Amino acid sequence: MENEWQNRKRKRKGLKELPPLYTAQDAIDCLKIFQPVKYDEIIELTPNIHLRYNDAGHMLRV
Numbered sequence: 001m002e003n004e005w006q007n008r009k010r011k012r013k014g015l016k017e018l019p020p021l022y023t024a025q026d027a028i029d030c031l032k033i034f035q036p037v038k039y040d041e042i043i044e045l046t047p048n049i050h051l052r053y054n055d056a057g058h059m060l061r062v
Helices: 002-012 024-033
Strands: 042-046 049-052
16 A cells, blocks of 8 residues: 555656555465464564463553
């Protein structure tokens, strides 16, 4: 959507349109690298970063 907005502005100015950041096929292809994870399982992203999906109830915003 951002590129569409930018390209409308660029077209009015007579500038060359920007190519899309990714295509629908890119989005489909990226699904191949997704991996399912179990709910409440601790996943190690790096030795210093771990994550776990669980219910938070609500999220506080600062």
